[in-house]
Structures are given as structure tokens and as C-alpha cells.
Amino acid sequence: VLDEARDEIIRAEIKRFYLKKNRPSVSALVREVNASCRAAGLAPPHRRTIVARIEDVDLAKRAKARGEPKIEKSTIAVPGKFEVSRPLQVVQIDHTKADIFVVDEEDRRPLGRPWLTLAMDVCSRMVTGFYLTMAAPSRLSTSLCLLHSVFDKSAWLREREIADPWPVAGLPDQLHVDNGRDFRSRAFQRGCEDAGIDIDWRPPGEPRFGGHIERLIGTQMGKLHLLPGTTFSNPDELGDYDSRRHSAFTLRELERYIALDIVGDYHQSIHASLKRPPIAVWREHEGTIPLRLPQDRMHFWLTFLPEDERTLRPNGIHIFGLRYWSAALAADVGRTGKRRLLIKYDPRDLSRIFVRRLSGNFVEARYADITLPSITLAEAKSSREWLLAKGKREIDMGTIVRTAIARRQLVEDAKRMTATVRHGKAVGRKPRVEDREWGSLRGVDSSKPVPFVE
Numbered sequence: 438v439l440d441e442a443r444d445e446i447i448r449a450e451i452k453r454f455y456l457k458k459n460r461p462s463v464s465a466l467v468r469e470v471n472a473s474c475r476a477a478g479l480a481p482p483h484r485r486t487i488v489a490r491i492e493d494v495d496l497a498k499r500a501k502a503r504g505e506p507k508i509e510k511s512t513i514a515v516p517g518k519f520e521v522s523r524p525l526q527v528v529q530i531d532h533t534k535a536d537i538f539v540v541d542e543e544d545r546r547p548l549g550r551p552w553l554t555l556a557m558d559v560c561s562r563m564v565t566g567f568y569l570t571m572a573a574p575s576r577l578s579t580s581l582c583l584l585h586s587v588f589d590k591s592a593w594l595r596e597r598e599i600a601d602p603w604p605v606a607g608l609p610d611q612l613h614v615d616n617g618r619d620f621r622s623r624a625f626q627r628g629c630e631d632a633g634i635d636i637d638w639r640p641p642g643e644p645r646f647g648g649h650i651e652r653l654i655g656t657q658m659g660k661l662h663l664l665p666g667t668t669f670s671n672p673d674e675l676g677d678y679d680s681r682r683h684s685a686f687t688l689r690e691l692e693r694y695i696a697l698d699i700v701g702d703y704h705q706s707i708h709a710s711l712k713r714p715p716i717a718v719w720r721e722h723e724g725t726i727p728l729r730l731p732q733d734r735m736h737f738w739l740t741f742l743p744e745d746e747r748t749l750r751p752n753g754i755h756i757f758g759l760r761y762w763s764a765a766l767a768a769d770v771g772r773t774g775k776r777r778l779l780i781k782y783d784p785r786d787l788s789r790i791f792v793r794r795l796s797g798n799f800v801e802a803r804y805a806d807i808t809l810p811s812i813t814l815a816e817a818k819s820s821r822e823w824l825l826a827k828g829k830r831e832i833d834m835g836t837i838v839r840t841a842i843a844r845r846q847l848v849e850d851a852k853r854m855t856a857t858v859r860h861g862k863a864v865g866r867k868p869r870v871e872d873r874e875w876g877s878l879r880g881v882d883s884s885k886p887v888p889f890v891e
Contacts, residue, residue, distance in 0.1 A: 443482050446473045447490045455491065456502035463488060524722050525729070527559040527637075528609035529650035530582060532574040532617070536658045538666040538684035539571075539691055542816060543823040547681040550668065551688055553695070554582040555657065557650050558605065559613075561718040562708050564653070564699045565605045566590075569692045571815060576622040580741035581785065583612075587731070588738075594700070597693045601700040604719060608729045611635040613650075628740040632731055660698050664691075688815065739781045739791055739799060746777035753805050754792060756780060757817050761790050763802035769795050784814035 439447075447470055455466045463484075471481035491499070500508035521527050532554045538547050552574055556565045566586030568578050585593070590603045612629065614620040616638050629636055662669055666684030669675045686694065704716040711718055731737035747754050751770050753762035769778075773795060781791040781799065788811035791799045812820075 439482060439486060440479075442477065443474055443479050444490070446470060446477065446479070447482060447487055449473075451491060451494065456494070456499065458502075458504040460503045460505070463491070466491075521560045523726050524558050524560045524563070524605075524719055525565075525607050525609045525726065527611045527613055528556055528565055528586065529559060529613040530554065530556045530579060530620075531615065531650045531654060532578065533654045533658065535569075535661060535691075536668045536670060537661045537664055537686065537691065538668065538680050539686050539688050540666075540684050541823070542687050542689070542819055545685075545687075547666075547684045548688075551691065552578065553654075553657070554578045555650060555654060556582050556586045557653050558609075558719075559649050561722070562649070562653070562711060562715040563605050563704060563719050565609075567695065567699070569688060569695065571688065574617060576625050577743050577784070579614075579620060579625060580628070580743075581783075584738065584741050588734075594696070597696055599693070599696055599700060601697075601704075602716075603700045603704075604716070604723065606728065606730070608632055608731065609634060610729075611637055613637050613639065615639045625741075628737075631740065632737055633729075656703070657695065657698070664694070689813075735799070742781045742783055742791070745780045745782070747780050748775075748777050749773050749792075754778070754780065754790065754802055756782070756790065757787060757814065758821060759787060759809075759817070760805040761792075761802040762805040763792065763800050765794065765800040766792065766802065782814075786811050787814060787817060788812075 450466060450470045450473060454469050455461055455463075467484050467487055470487055474481045497509055500506075532552055535551050535553050537551075538549065539551055540546060541548050549571060551569050551571050554568045554570075554574065556567065557563070558565050566582050566584075568582040568585060570578055572578065587606065587608055589606045594601075594603060612634055614636060620636070620638065626636060658670065661667055662674075664686060666680050666686060667678075668680045669678075705714050707713065708715055745756065747756050749766060749769055753760050753766065755761075776795075778795075779793040781793075783789075788809070789801050789803045792802050793799050
């Protein structure tokens, strides 16, 4: 039995000091309680009494106040599990920063850690699509991941020299996403609504609602820990390993590695929950589910692509340092005035863009130089940066500095000479004939040799 005064002190110190995000220890709390009791002229309580008062606080509230998500999660009842009856009924999408450094295409210098956006079918556990980029999660990365999920991947696989099949395609009925700003953007919501895709946002602070995709992300990150340049999952695993120095994969190479792993390993391996390979579950349902594709594939494609505005010049559209042309644009040349045309582009393939004409219809414009190969937006930016850096390395700063000083001295001399003459003072010498002729067209022609005279 504890007197009311000391009991009140213990509970007040637990609230003031112990239930904080920096998670003070019990020993630190005991010291705070003892100090408060002595200041009040009371005998300090026993440690067991203080621990008992801590346990009186609801565990879930205590864990939330102290920032202990694992403990908080353990207090939540999960009576069942989330299941769906057929493929593409629910697709989950999420982002993660990859546990690996990538290098530049040109000089192989370390660039940083890319972001991976993954989409997964809950029924079959098949990966429906992914997108890898150096940019932070945005509407663009989410949209490009969705486009990769919906459309056939045969050509995409051929470009990356991958022979294994990736049969997933089609519109999902519902997307499960978190509450990130990219998933809340009006453009993304409008595009999904037009295509008949419902969006189900994960309740804030409820990670279990996205457990399927989070486990998949964990699996994929584990595969990257085997590659040069990995950062592992935490500093303890990293140890003395220098991720930047050992990095070797470019973004393109890492994309192909992830694709190979997905179609050649993950899809073909026994899934812990299904007890079957994901591709076997997909094949089982493939012939029985109606494959729902966008009614207007081009409209759906353009809805999710990023956009910009450019002026139509007589020789075409200029964007990203490249020039594009389409015969259909000839009718609009000189008729747009100051109006800028809407441009849609795919950052994964800059060989073509889509231009909205004055009529409102989109036309496809391709490189004006048809010999140019297809490149990504990241490659275009990297190449420009590399050329700029190369140009800077070729600059002779010594010459530039000497020239600047010589020009500065020339200006001062010219000003002093002019001021002297204007004040009627002697200049010091008369100009020679050579001086008067200097710079005129009557001088010696430097393109012709002067005959040697003994």
C-alpha cells in the first residue's frame, strides 16, 4: 500500500518523463521519481512499485507514446487474413529505396541509391510490374509502374534479352496503396477512375494492410545484398564494407538483374503462403478470368505519362536537347502563335513523344534524326552533365586568369591614357606609322609570306 502523494508523483513522472519517443530506461525513471520524492520531503518508493505503476499503463498506449511499433503491433488482434479469389482483383503497389549503390553509365562513378516501385497481385503473388529510378517516389514512378503492370511485357523482355515469360497483363480491379502524396495526386486518381480502377488507401499507421507487398520488397532487397555496392539492411551488417567504392551496377544493369530475378527465380519458386510457385497459380486462373484491358490503350497510356509544353518551330519540337518531327505537325507550323503545345513523353524511351495538335488530337513525333538510338531521360541528362563536366576539365584556368588580368590592365591603361589626353597633357610620344596602320586593312596580309630580304 502506497500513500497517495507518492503514488501521484510516480504516475506524474511516468507521464512526464517515461512515455516519450526517446524511450527513457526504467532506471532513469526511478532516479527521476526518487528526486521528486526527496524534493517533496517523502521517502523514495521501491523500484518494484514504480515498475508496477508502469505496467498499469495500457501496453498499446505505452508503446505508441514511446515509439515502439513492434510492441504496438503485437497488441492488435488479427483474427483472419486478407485473401482474394482471383488474379488482378487486388494489386498492391509500394516504394522502397534499394539497398545498393549504382554507378554512372559514362564514367562508372557512384551515383547513389535508386528507388524501386513494385506492384504485386495478391491472389497469385505474381509481380505485375516495377519501375526503377534515381528520383524519389512521385506520381511519375507510380504511374510508370502501373503502365508496366497493365501492358504486355513481351517486347520489354526482348529488349532486355530475357527469354523467360512474364504473362501478367491487364487492369486490376483495385489498387492497395499507402497514403503517400504520389498515390493521392488528382491526376493519378483521375486516371484510375477513367480506367475503372478503385483505389484503396492503407489506413495510417496500419502497416499490416500492406503486408504482402512489404514482404515481397523485403525478399527483393535480400537478393540485392549479394551484389557489389550493397548497403545491406542496417549499419551492423554493413560493418567496414564501403558500398560506394564497391558499386559496379548501372541503373540499366540493375533493372535487368531485378527483372531476371523476378521472372526466372521468384515466379518459379515455392511461395511460403501459397505452397506453390506464383506462376503456377497465375496459369491455373489465366484461362478462366476475363482479361480487362483499357478500351482506348493510347488514351490510357497518355493519361499516366508525364507532360511538358513546348513551342512548335518550323523545324519541329525541341525538348531534352533533342529535336522531334511528324508530318502531321506541318499543318500547324506558323498557326500556333505564342501558344505552346502539350507534350507527353515516356522517360524510359525518348525516341518518340506525343504532341497535342491545335485540333486537340495527339500525334506521335519521332527523332528528326532517325539514326539516333533510343535512350532514357536519365541517360540524356547524364550525358549532358558528362559533356559539361568534360568541357570544364578541358578549360585552362591559368590562361583564363592571365587573360582576365591582362584585360583588366588594358582597361586601366586605356582609361588613364584617355584621361591624360583629355586634360591636355602630353602623352609622351607620337604614334608611329605602324601604330596608325595597326588594325587597318592596309597592313601586311598575314596569309601571304613576306619575302626574305638580306
